[in-house]
Amino acid sequence: xxxxxxxxxxxxxxxxxxxxxxxxxxxxxxxxxxxxxxxxxxxxxxxxxxxxxxxxxxxxxxxxxxxxxxxxxxxxxxxxxxxxxxxxxxxxxxxxxxxxxxxxxxxxxxxxxxxxxxxxxxxxxxxxxxxxxxxxxxxxxxxxxxxxxxxxxxxxxxxxxxx
Ligand SMILES: [Zn+2]
Numbered sequence: 001x002x003x004x005x006x007x008x009x010x011x012x013x014x015x016x017x018x019x020x021x022x023x024x025x026x027x028x029x030x031x032x033x034x035x036x037x038x039x040x041x042x043x044x045x046x047x048x049x050x051x052x053x054x055x056x057x058x059x060x061x062x063x064x065x066x067x068x069x070x071x072x073x074x075x076x077x078x079x080x081x082x083x084x085x086x087x088x089x090x091x092x093x094x095x096x097x098x099x100x101x102x103x104x105x106x107x108x109x110x111x112x113x114x115x116x117x118x119x120x121x122x123x124x125x126x127x128x129x130x131x132x133x134x135x136x137x138x139x140x141x142x143x144x145x146x147x148x149x150x151x152x153x154x155x156x157x158x159x160x161x162x163x
Contacts (some may be wrong), residue, residue, distance in 0.1 A: 002041050002102075010100035010113065011028065014109055014139070014142060015044070015086070015142070015143070016089050017039045017041050017087040017109070018039075018083070018089070018109060018111065018142050018143040019037045019070050019143070020037075020039045020046065020049055020087070020110070021037040021038055021039045021049070021064075021087045021088060021089050021111070021143070022037060022089055022143055022146055022147065022150070023037065023145070024037025024038065024049050024050060024051040024064065024089075025037035025041065025051055025064075025089045025150055026150065027051050028053075028064070028117060029150060029153075029154050030052075031051075031055075031056060032043065032055060033051060033052040033053060033054065033055050033056065033149055034052050034054070034104065034151070034154065035051070035052070035088045035089070035150045035154050036051065036052045036063065036064045036088065036089050037049070037050070037051040037052075037064050037088070037089050038050055038051075038065045038067070038068045038086060038088040038089070039066035039068060039086070039087045039088075039106075040069070040071075040072040040081065040084050040085070040086050040087075040089060041067045041084065041085045041087065042072075042076075042081075042083055042084045042085070043083070043119075046109075047068075047071070047072040047075050047076070047084065047093065048068040048069075048070075048071035048072040048075065049063045049068065050064050050068045050071065051064050051067075051068035051131065052064050058109055061095065062136070063092075063093065063095065063096050064088060064089075065086065065088050065092055065099065066095070066096060066099055067097035068086065069081065069086070069099050069105075072084060073103065079102070080101065080103065080104045081103040081104055082104055082106070083106055084103070084105055084106060085105065085106055085107040085108075086100060086105045086107070086108050086109070086136070087109045087110075088108075088109070088110050088111070088143070089110070089111040089112065089143065089146075089147035089150070090110065090111060090112050090114050090118075090147060090151065091110050091111075091112065091114040091117075091118030091119075091120050091121060091122065091140065092108070092110065092119060092120055093112045093114075093117050093118065094098070094123065094124050094126055095121035095130075096119075097119045097120060097124075097126035097127060099128060099149075100131065101126070101132055101134045101135065101136075102134075104134050105136045106119070106136055106137065107136050107138075107139065107143045108136040108137070108138050108139070109139045110139075110140050110142065111141070111142055111143040111144050111147030111148070112144050112147040112148040113140060113141070113144075114152065120138060121140060122157070
């Protein structure tokens with residue numbers, strides 16, 4: 001364990017990391033960002049936690065998943081996140097699915113499905129393509145209701161502000 005590394009002892013219960021991801025998503029909403037949060041866990045320890053920062057960072061690639069992959073890779077000191085599990089509140093897009101594959105994430109847990117922008121169960125179904133060289137084990141629908149409600153409320157408020 002490197003100095004300065006944030007560690008939180010976790011149980012093997014997948015609900016707990018998803019609760020952290022949901023907290024990160026709520027933070028995003030407070031910053032005016034689309035409320036999506038992600039967490040990476042290895043051996044029951046949180047390696048990284050982040051929420052969407054595309055507006056704040058003026059970076060179209062600053063999705064929660066990309067941010068946690070970067071942070072965890074930096075902490076581990078490797079671009080391969082072996083034995084790491086990623087939790088995200090929304091079905092990953094094509095960019096993030098690609099990054100998750102490159103990182104060799106072991107398990108992917110996501111909350112709400114995203115028929116408009118998702119790339120796991122929708123659209124390109126990235127991990128099922130023959131050009132995908134590493135697919136994580138996938139568990140959808142964890143904390144789905146809370147994730148979806150957060151997003152719905154966020155977009156509803158935004159629509160109200162714009163009228
Ligand atoms: Zn994404």
